[in-house]
Every structure is written in C-alpha cells, then in structure tokens.
Amino acid sequence: MMNRCGLITVQKEPVPLKSIEVELEVRDHVATVVSTLNYQNKEDKAVEAVFVFPLPGDAAVCHFSAVVGQKEIVAEVKEKQEAREEYDDALSSGQQAFLLEESEQSPDIFSMKVGSLAPGESASIRLEYVTELAVQADDGLRFCLPAVLNPRYQPQGSEGASVQVFSVPASLVPYTLCFCGRLFSPRPICKVESSCSLDPLQYLNTDQTQATVKLAAGHKFDRDVEVVIYYKDAHQPTAVVEAGQTSAKTGSLMGDPVVMVSLYPEFPPSVMSSVDSCGEFVFLMDRSGSMGAPLNNKERHQTRISSARDTLLLLLKSLPMGCYFNIYSFGSSFQHIFPQSVEYSQKTIEEALKKVEEMEANLGGTEILEPLKHIYSQRCIPNQPRQLFVFTDGEVGNTKEVLDLVKKNSGSHRCFSFGIGEGASSALINGLAKEGGGHAQFITGTDRMQPKVIQSLRFALQPTVKDISVIWDLPKGVSVTVLSPPITSIFQGQRSLIYGQLSGQSSEAAEGSVTLKYIQAGRPSQNQLHFSLKPAEDTGLDAGFHQTAEMPCTGWHLESIPADLG
Missing domain, CATH: 2.60.40.1230 (Gamma-adaptin ear (GAE) domain)
Incomplete structure (x- = not known):
C-alpha cells in the first residue's frame, strides 16, 4: 500500500502552498538548510492541514518556528506522546499550534501538522536543519532538495499501512521556489554543478574560498534540485575548529x-596493487512498480528500471574472474537467477546478462525484507568475502526494520547501495551502506553513472x-x-x-x-x-558544527504553543 505525501487537510483536501524559500549554507563538508514555507487557506472555513516532506536521513533539526497572523510559534523538543497531547489540547481550546514529527519507520520522512488555519489566513513556517554532504565518485559534495517526496510502500500488515496522504505531481506544483546558497571552505571552491540552471558562481574573496550560488530565473520546481560542489585538493585532510x-x-x-x-x-x-580478485558478489534488484517511473523529470524516456539494469550490467561485466556471484530481484515477492552463488565464468555470466536485460518493473510492491533474510540465511563461501549490492528507488515504509536487519548481519558482509532516480530515500540508501560498512551512491542521470559504479566496485575489491x-x-x-x-x-x-x-x-x-x-x-x-x-578570527566557518556534532541523536519531535510576538 502506498503512503503518499503532500499538503492536505484531515479530509484529504489539498491546501495551497504559496511559496518555498530555501537558504543553503555549506561550511566545508557540512550544510545548514533553512526552509521557509508560506501557506494560505483560501477556503471559506477553517482547515486543519498536514504537510509531509523529506529531510536527509541523518539530518539534525535545530530550529522550527512559524508566524500565523500576529503570533509567533517557537518549537520545543518534547516526548512524542506528550507533544501530541499538547497539540490536541491547544486545538480543542481554540489555540494555534503546530506539530512536527519524524516517522517511526523512516527517519527521512517528517510530517508537520499545521493546525487550524482560519479562512484567508496565511502561515509562514521556518525549518532549519544541519546535515553532512555525501562525497561523490568524482570528489564532488552532493546536496539534493527533493521536489516531491516519493510515495513510500508500506508492506502488508505493517503499522501505518492504512495511512493515505495524497501528493501534488511535481510537474503541476502550484507554488514557487527561491533557492540560494553560500559556500565557505578552507580550500578554494573550483566549481558548482547542478541538475538545474544556475546563475554564474559569484566569489566573495580573492582566494575563492567563499562564494554564492542561486537558481537561474524562471526555474520551475518540477524536478529535484541537485547541487554538486567541487573543492581544490579535495582529498587533502582538513580540521576546522569552531569557538x-x-x-x-x-x-x-x-x-x-x-x-x-x-x-x-x-x-x-x-x-592498492593487492586488491582482492575474489569475493562473493550478491546483487539485489528492485523490480517494484515504482521502478517503472522516469529516472528524472528532465529525461522522462529513461526509467529507473532501465538505469538500474545498465548499472548492474556494467558491474557484472567488471567482476574479476574466479569470484562468485548471484542476482536477486524483488517486488511483492522475490526471485533469484541461481539457487546459490556460482563461480564467475563465460557460461554463467552470459546466462546472467541475458536475464538481467529482460528484467522489468513488474513485481508489484517493495518487499525488501524477505529477500534480504534469504540472502543472509545462505552460508558464506570460505575465503570469498560477501559483498551485497542493492539497487532501489527506496520507496519503502519500513526503513528502520530493514536497516536493523543489515546491521545485525554486518559481520558477515559489506553492503553497497545505489539510490535509483530522483527522490530516492537518503535514509534507506545511506543507512544500508552505513550499517553494512559499505558505500552509497545516487544515480539520478546517465552522466555520472559509470564513475560511480566503478568506484563502488573498486571499494568492494579493496582488502578489509x-x-x-x-x-x-x-x-x-x-x-x-x-x-x-x-x-x-x-x-x-x-x-x-x-x-x-x-x-x-x-x-x-x-x-x-x-x-x-x-x-x-x-x-x-x-x-x-x-x-x-x-579558531581563526574570520574563517567563515563559525557556526553549524556544534549542532552537527549532535547528529547521532535522533527522534526530534517538535511541538509548540502560541506566544505573542514581542
């Protein structure tokens, strides 16, 4: 069952979102993101609204506030049940209240109850979070602002499977986006690339360690805003001290x-010259219905399943002779090409390549737990370190349960994950690699696919x-x-x-x-x-790390009660 996301009322009616303003501040490898969302109730009656939206799975929420009419609401961190009770009490007494909660199943899904908006009333919501930026295969630091949170598949019988939240298609979003970024680094900033049109990079000092970037005029928020930042001497270690x-x-x-x-x-x-030429390589391919969707909104002819197939085919052709491998695919059920892992040979690889080329997104839902359990139940081959490669768009609703299973089996394998398509769950993709001691990659277009694939394989072949x-x-x-x-x-x-x-x-x-x-x-x-x-007096790196240092702490549940401005 699909758990869809968007801005709705409790009666499942859409509520107008007028505009979004996003300020990005990158300091070395850490990003602080401030989002301001502006709503207006255009109905002739009061509405209670909910907005479900994405955050990086490892993000730390450090501020939440809202202005409704002449009142400002500032968030407090409270236990989930206590926060819910105070929110309900505030509404029942006619007060304005907001409630922000992290999903228990997937830490990159936050739902925000906007409370009761009077007819014609506007609300401005400010959310600030801190996150580390992932390093790409070409040394760039990746930041992604999803246009619309993908629907998440809830396995049958799981909690929350009955929740239905409807979304507005990304191509029809009725609101505007203003996005700008400030970059600070101990090293010169070489360039910034994006999936969207950007204004030219503007440097703020002569040594090019500070710069600003923003979306070009006329951008329509019809696809993810992906920004990749490149520093000079990217592999040089650095240390930054914040007072x-x-x-x-x-x-x-x-x-x-x-x-x-x-x-x-x-x-x-x-x-590096003594990399392993052996290993058991297990590939797990998502063939759920959502994998038939376009890879991105710019190249709609390219589907997620076709990109995943291309990624897997490239990996298979690059494996060393003498290793062992097997390929699983899953949806509502799962399949495998061989009953157990087989030795890599001309015969076995030709059989595997043929079956991979025939794979389509036709297996229904996204039930990833069962194939993982089956893979872990198979005995490891002596002297052949197991390497698990997972390809998925991440549309699952039981992320925590999946990650717990990978962590439980982390001693017997390394897990490498590929997020396929725009909006892939960062919590699932990054979590699989983190708990499995591997590396995560995001495939959102064909331009960077090959270096990412080869990098992950090179990592897998490196000695433990x-x-x-x-x-x-x-x-x-x-x-x-x-x-x-x-x-x-x-x-x-x-x-x-x-x-x-x-x-x-x-x-x-x-x-x-x-x-x-x-x-x-x-x-x-x-x-x-x-x-x-x-710390130097003026490095440009004077905020954010204290909050980032607290990121291992999760479970921010924010609830607030109204307070008059001033």
Missing part, C-alpha cells in the same frame, strides 16, 4: 570549542581494513571528548568526519594532532593531521 558560544556555559557542548576533522586515507601503492583507531595528541591541559560514532570502514578516497569537543586550555602550545591508524592487507598504515586549537 564555543560566549553565552553558553564553559564545559558544555555549546560553550566549548568543537573540532571537525575530515580524513581521506592515503593507502600505500603496495596495498582492521583494527581502526583514532589517536589524539593534545598539549597538557587540553582534552577531547569524541562526539562521533567509531569509524567502522575505510576506503581509498572516502571521507570520514570526526567531531570532538575540546576542553581546557594550554599555555604551552596552540596546536594538536589526530592520527588514524589501521591494518590493511596485513600492513599497518596511518594518516596524521595537525590543526590549530584556536
């Missing part, structure tokens, strides 16, 4: 400095990294509290971000260092980065 807020208490997260370390391990040539440790060297009197989860996987050219809260002061030195150590292919390796403990 604590003067108004916050020293010793607290907001009061102490926070350092963000970006590491790109440089593997020795001797290690073991005994990963992060060691801090700080002067006497200074200590660090690491706020990031442990690094579980390292690939050549893949970024790892580490956040640390710095406490104390030192009169001896103003510099610290962090060293990443690991063992790969039996060889010890390390990468070291030195950084200043005192």
Whole structure:
C-alpha cells in the first residue's frame, strides 16, 4: 500500500502552498538548510492541514518556528506522546499550534501538522536543519532538495499501512521556489554543478574560498534540485575548529570549542596493487512498480528500471574472474537467477546478462525484507568475502526494520547501495551502506553513472581494513571528548568526519594532532593531521558544527504553543 505525501487537510483536501524559500549554507563538508514555507487557506472555513516532506536521513533539526497572523510559534523538543497531547489540547481550546514529527519507520520522512488555519489566513513556517554532504565518485559534495517526496510502500500488515496522504505531481506544483546558497571552505571552491540552471558562481574573496550560488530565473520546481560542489585538493585532510558560544556555559557542548576533522586515507601503492580478485558478489534488484517511473523529470524516456539494469550490467561485466556471484530481484515477492552463488565464468555470466536485460518493473510492491533474510540465511563461501549490492528507488515504509536487519548481519558482509532516480530515500540508501560498512551512491542521470559504479566496485575489491583507531595528541591541559560514532570502514578516497569537543586550555602550545591508524592487507598504515586549537578570527566557518556534532541523536519531535510576538 502506498503512503503518499503532500499538503492536505484531515479530509484529504489539498491546501495551497504559496511559496518555498530555501537558504543553503555549506561550511566545508557540512550544510545548514533553512526552509521557509508560506501557506494560505483560501477556503471559506477553517482547515486543519498536514504537510509531509523529506529531510536527509541523518539530518539534525535545530530550529522550527512559524508566524500565523500576529503570533509567533517557537518549537520545543518534547516526548512524542506528550507533544501530541499538547497539540490536541491547544486545538480543542481554540489555540494555534503546530506539530512536527519524524516517522517511526523512516527517519527521512517528517510530517508537520499545521493546525487550524482560519479562512484567508496565511502561515509562514521556518525549518532549519544541519546535515553532512555525501562525497561523490568524482570528489564532488552532493546536496539534493527533493521536489516531491516519493510515495513510500508500506508492506502488508505493517503499522501505518492504512495511512493515505495524497501528493501534488511535481510537474503541476502550484507554488514557487527561491533557492540560494553560500559556500565557505578552507580550500578554494573550483566549481558548482547542478541538475538545474544556475546563475554564474559569484566569489566573495580573492582566494575563492567563499562564494554564492542561486537558481537561474524562471526555474520551475518540477524536478529535484541537485547541487554538486567541487573543492581544490579535495582529498587533502582538513580540521576546522569552531569557538564555543560566549553565552553558553564553559564545559558544555555549546560553550566549548568543537573540532571537525575530515580524513581521506592515503593507502600505500603496495596495498592498492593487492586488491582482492575474489569475493562473493550478491546483487539485489528492485523490480517494484515504482521502478517503472522516469529516472528524472528532465529525461522522462529513461526509467529507473532501465538505469538500474545498465548499472548492474556494467558491474557484472567488471567482476574479476574466479569470484562468485548471484542476482536477486524483488517486488511483492522475490526471485533469484541461481539457487546459490556460482563461480564467475563465460557460461554463467552470459546466462546472467541475458536475464538481467529482460528484467522489468513488474513485481508489484517493495518487499525488501524477505529477500534480504534469504540472502543472509545462505552460508558464506570460505575465503570469498560477501559483498551485497542493492539497487532501489527506496520507496519503502519500513526503513528502520530493514536497516536493523543489515546491521545485525554486518559481520558477515559489506553492503553497497545505489539510490535509483530522483527522490530516492537518503535514509534507506545511506543507512544500508552505513550499517553494512559499505558505500552509497545516487544515480539520478546517465552522466555520472559509470564513475560511480566503478568506484563502488573498486571499494568492494579493496582488502578489509582492521583494527581502526583514532589517536589524539593534545598539549597538557587540553582534552577531547569524541562526539562521533567509531569509524567502522575505510576506503581509498572516502571521507570520514570526526567531531570532538575540546576542553581546557594550554599555555604551552596552540596546536594538536589526530592520527588514524589501521591494518590493511596485513600492513599497518596511518594518516596524521595537525590543526590549530584556536579558531581563526574570520574563517567563515563559525557556526553549524556544534549542532552537527549532535547528529547521532535522533527522534526530534517538535511541538509548540502560541506566544505573542514581542
């Protein structure tokens, strides 16, 4: 059953959304996004409205407010049930209230109850969140603003399967979009590319470390706005220190400095030349009905299933001789080409290629759990590390259950995921790779598909990294509290971000260092980065990291009660 999204009343009638304004601020690898949504009730009666919209799966919501008439509403973070009860109480007493909740099944779906809007009344809603930008195969940092959140398939019998929320087709959206971005980096900004027309990049200083970008005039919000940012010397590790807020208490997260370390391990040539030529490669292809939709709204002749087929065919033709492989496809049910993984040979690959070319989006819903359970039930082949590649548009409603299963089996395989088409669920695609110790890619067009595919395969063929440790060297009197989860996987050219809260002061030195150590292919390796403990007076990197450092904390449930302006 489909759980569709859009702006509706509780009677499933559409409510006009007049305009959206989005301000993007990118500081090195972290983005702060401020969205302002403007509504107006054009009915002759009051309406209670709901807006369901997407956020990146790892985003941290840091501000939510609304202005309705002469009243401002500022959000408070509360337990979900308490927030719902206060929202209902506010409405029943005739007060204005908003309620923002993260979906229990998929952390990139937020539903916002806009409350009761009087006839002709307008509402302006401001939502701010922080997220890390994913690194692409060509070293670019990807930001995506989905035009319309894709319908999510709810497996039969699951909670929420009866929820019906209708959407406005992206090509018919009745509102306007204003989008602009400010970019700040320790390194020069080389260029910015987009799936949409942009005005020329405007640099704000001579060393080109600060710039602005915005959509060209006349843009219609009929497709995802994908922006890819390129820095000079992209693989150079960096460390940025943000000073604590003067108004916050020293010793607290907001009061102490926070350092963000970006590491790109440089593997020795001797290690890179000894990549594995073996392995068990299991491919899982989404053949649900939604995969028959266009890959993007610009090239509507290209469907998601045809792009997934092309991606899989390229991978199959690139596998090393002597490895093992199998191909599963799924919808409401699942199929496999071979009863169990077979050795890669001329005969087996020809049979597989023929069957892949015949695959269509004709298997119904998106039931991904059962094929995953079947794959994990198969015994691993000795000395053939299992690598799982998943191709899906991510239209599932039980994301959390899927990720829990992958995490449970993370010790027996690595998982590489491909989000096919615009609007693919970032929570599912990134979550599969994160929990499975692999890497995620998004295929939204044919232009960047080949380098992304080859990069993921190269990652899969790299020897497993073991005994990963992060060691801090700080002067006497200074200590660090690491706020990031442990690094579980390292690939050549893949970024790892580490956040640390710095406490104390030192009169001896103003510099610290962090060293990443690991063992790969039996060889010890390390990468070291030195950084200043005192943030520069004007680096342009003076906000956002404190909030980003808190991103492992999830479950923001925002509820607010009215407060008069002033």
